[in-house]
Amino acid sequence: MERLHAIISGWVQGVGFRANTQRTATRLDITGWVLNRADGTGAFDQFGIRRAGGR
Numbered sequence: 001m002e003r004l005h006a007i008i009s010g011w012v013q014g015v016g017f018r019a020n021t022q023r024t025a026t027r028l029d030i031t032g033w034v035l036n037r038a039d040g041t042g043a044f045d046q047f048g049i050r051r052a053g054g055r
Helices: 017-027
Strands: 002-008 031-036 042-048
Touching: 017 031, 017 042
Parallel strands: none
Antiparallel strands: 002 042, 031 042
């Protein structure tokens, strides 16, 4: 099991960042959380098993 935590800056609020991240995580069988932060950035923490091909 691997873990990745990231903070994303740029245009993340009002563009579907959380919804797109959740949809992609579901498709790749990844669990975790995603949120918009008060400072305008986005953040996520994901857990999953690395598959062949780096996914």
